[in-house]
Amino acid sequence: MNVTAPLIEVEKLEAWYGRRRILNGVDFAVNPGEIRVIMGGSGSGKSTLLRHLLGLHKPRSGTVRLLGVDIARASERQMLDVRRQIGVSFQGGALLTSLSVGDNVALPLREHTNLDEATIRIMSRLKLEVVNLGGFQDLMPAQLSGGMIKRTALARAIAMDPKLLFFDEPSAGLDPVVSAELDELILRLRDALRMTIVVVTHELESAFKIADTITVLDQGDILMTGTVDAVRHSDNERIQDLLNRRPREIQVDADAYLKRLTEEAA
Amino acid sequence: MSDSENACISEDLGGYVLVRVCGEVDLSWSQQVRDAILAALGNSGVGVELARVTYIDSSGIAALVEGFQRARSSGRRYGLIAASRQVLAVLQLARLDKVFPMFADVEAARAT
Numbered sequence: 001m002n003v004t005a006p007l008i009e010v011e012k013l014e015a016w017y018g019r020r021r022i023l024n025g026v027d028f029a030v031n032p033g034e035i036r037v038i039m040g041g042s043g044s045g046k047s048t049l050l051r052h053l054l055g056l057h058k059p060r061s062g063t064v065r066l067l068g069v070d071i072a073r074a075s076e077r078q079m080l081d082v083r084r085q086i087g088v089s090f091q092g093g094a095l096l097t098s099l100s101v102g103d104n105v106a107l108p109l110r111e112h113t114n115l116d117e118a119t120i121r122i123m124s125r126l127k128l129e130v131v132n133l134g135g136f137q138d139l140m141p142a143q144l145s146g147g148m149i150k151r152t153a154l155a156r157a158i159a160m161d162p163k164l165l166f167f168d169e170p171s172a173g174l175d176p177v178v179s180a181e182l183d184e185l186i187l188r189l190r191d192a193l194r195m196t197i198v199v200v201t202h203e204l205e206s207a208f209k210i211a212d213t214i215t216v217l218d219q220g221d222i223l224m225t226g227t228v229d230a231v232r233h234s235d236n237e238r239i240q241d242l243l244n245r246r247p248r249e250i251q252v253d254a255d256a257y258l259k260r261l262t263e264e265a266a
Numbered sequence: 267m268s269d270s271e272n273a274c275i276s277e278d279l280g281g282y283v284l285v286r287v288c289g290e291v292d293l294s295w296s297q298q299v300r301d302a303i304l305a306a307l308g309n310s311g312v313g314v315e316l317a318r319v320t321y322i323d324s325s326g327i328a329a330l331v332e333g334f335q336r337a338r339s340s341g342r343r344y345g346l347i348a349a350s351r352q353v354l355a356v357l358q359l360a361r362l363d364k365v366f367p368m369f370a371d372v373e374a375a376r377a378t
Contacts, residue, residue: 113293115325119300122328129360161292161323192355194321 005068006031007164007196008053013062015048015220019260022048024220025062032163035190035197037207039231040217041242049217050168050200054088055079067164084112087157091168093149095141101128101152102137108159127155131185147178154182158189165195171203183209204243208232216242274302282311282343282376288318291326300329307336311343313375316353327356334366345375 010028014021023045030036040046051057052064055071064071067085069078087108095104106124109115115123128134131151144152150170157165167186171179183206189195201207207214208228215225218238224231231239240246272289283306287299306312314330316322330346337344345367349357357363369375 115293115297118332119297119325119328122331123324126324126327126331126360126362159324161325188355188359192352192359193323 004032006065007067008198009063009065010049010053011063013049013052013059013064015045015052015057016060017048019256022220023052026217026220026222028215028222028225030196030198032196033190033194035186035199035210035212037211037214038198038200038217039202039204039207039214039242041202043219044217045220046200046217047168050166050198053198054086054166055082084160085162086164086166087160087162088166089150089154089157089168089170091172093141093153095149095152095156097141099141100137101133101139101141101144104141104152105137105155105159108156112160124155124159127159128152130158130189131155132181146173147175150174150182151178154185158193158195161193161195163194163196165189165197167197167199169201169203170199171201171206179203179206180209186210218242274299276302276306278310279372279376282313283307284313284315284347284372286315286318290321291319291329292321292323293325296323296325296329299326300332303329303333304336307333307340307342307344311376312337313343313345313347313369313372315347315372317348317350319350319353322353322356324356327360327362330366331362343375343378345369345378347372347375 006029008028008030010026013023013026015023026049038046038049052059053066055066058072067082069082071079102124105127106120109120109123125137128137131154133148133151133155141149170182186197186199187210190197199210211228213225213227214231216223216231216239223236223239224234272295275286277284277286285302285306291299303312303314312333314333334344347369348371349368354363367378
C-alpha cells in the first residue's frame with residue numbers, strides 16, 4: 001500500500017434501513033496523520049457512516065476501502081489484518097463486564113499477539129497511565145464512573161498502537177474537565193504515536209479543538225469537508241443551523257410517510 | 267547502520283554495555299530489543315541509546331521499562347541515552363520521562 005494514500009476511502013456509499021435511505025452516495029477520504037471529525041445532528045447518518053467505516057456493515061452500494069482493503073471484497077484474513085491495525089472506542093465503552101479493567105485493556109494484545117505476559121502487562125498498564133487510570137487495573141467495570149469507562153475503552157482501543165483510531169462521541173456524558181483532557185489526549189496520541197484519528201461527535205467545542213478537518217453530515221449528505229475555519233465560516237445555511245443550534249425544519253415526503261405508516265412490509 | 271534500518275547492537279564498553287537501537291521499534295521486532303537489553307543486564311550496567319529511533323510503539327517502551335525494572339532489582343546502572351524527539355514524545359505521553367534516568371550522552375550515563 002502506498003504510504004501516502006488515504007487510510008480511508010469511501011466512494012458513493014449508500015445505506016438503507018428498510019425503505020429509508022440513510023446515506024445518499026457519500027464520498028469520504030482520510031489521510032495518514034489526520035484528525036477528522038464527523039459532525040452532524042441526530043439522524044444525520046454519522047453513526048451509520050461509522051459502522052461502515054468499521055466494517056460492521058458491508059455497503060449495499062458504493063465502496064469502502066480501509067487501509068487499502070475493499071471491505072466488501074476482503075477475505076476473512078484481510079479483515080483480521082485490518083482489524084489488528086484499527087482501534088475503536090465505542091460511545092458506551094463496550095467493556096466486558098466479567099473482566100477487570102486491566103484484562104479489558106490487555107484483551108486485544110492477548111488475542112492478536114504472541115507477546116509474553118510481562119510485556120502485555122506493561123503495555124496495558126502503560127495505556128492506563130496514558131488515560132490517567134494508572135493503578136486501577138484490578139477494578140471491575142461496574143465499579144467505574146462514566147468518565148472512567150470512557151477512558152478504559154480508549155485505553156483498550158489504543159492497546160495495539162493502532163494506525164487508525166475511531167472514537168465515537170468522546171465527550172458525551174462527561175464533565176467539561178474530563179472532556180477537555182480527552183481532547184488533549186487525542187491530539188497527543190496523534191503526535192506521539194502517529195495515529196490517524198476519526199472522531200464522531202456533536203460537541204462543537206471539542207470538534208473545533210481537535211479537528212484538522214471536519215466533515216459535516218446532514219440527512220445522509222455530506223454538506224462539506226473542510227478545515228475548522230472553513231466550516232465555521234461556511235455560508236451553508238444548514239451548517240450555520242448546526243453551529244448555532246437552530247432547530248431544523250424537517251421535510252416531509254407525504255407519499256413515503258404514508259407508506260411507512262400503512263404498509264405491512266415497510 | 268543507516269538511519270532507516272531497524273537494528274539493535276550491543277557494545278561492551280567494559281563494565282557497561284551500550285545498546286544502540288535504530289529505526290522504527292514496533293511489535294514486529296521489539297522483542298529483539300527486549301532480549302538485547304535483558305541479556306546486556308546479565309553482568310553490567312546498561313545504557314540504551316535511542317538517538318536514531320524514528321518511531322517507538324508501546325511494545326518498545328515496554329522493553330525499556332522491563333529493562334529498567336530488572337536493573338533496579340539487581341542494583342545495576344540503567345539509563346536512556348540521547349532519546350530522539352519521537353521517543354521523548356511517547357515517553358512524555360505516559361509521563362515516563364520523569365521515571366527513566368535520561369542522559370544526553372554515554373559519558374554522562376556512565377558517570378552516574
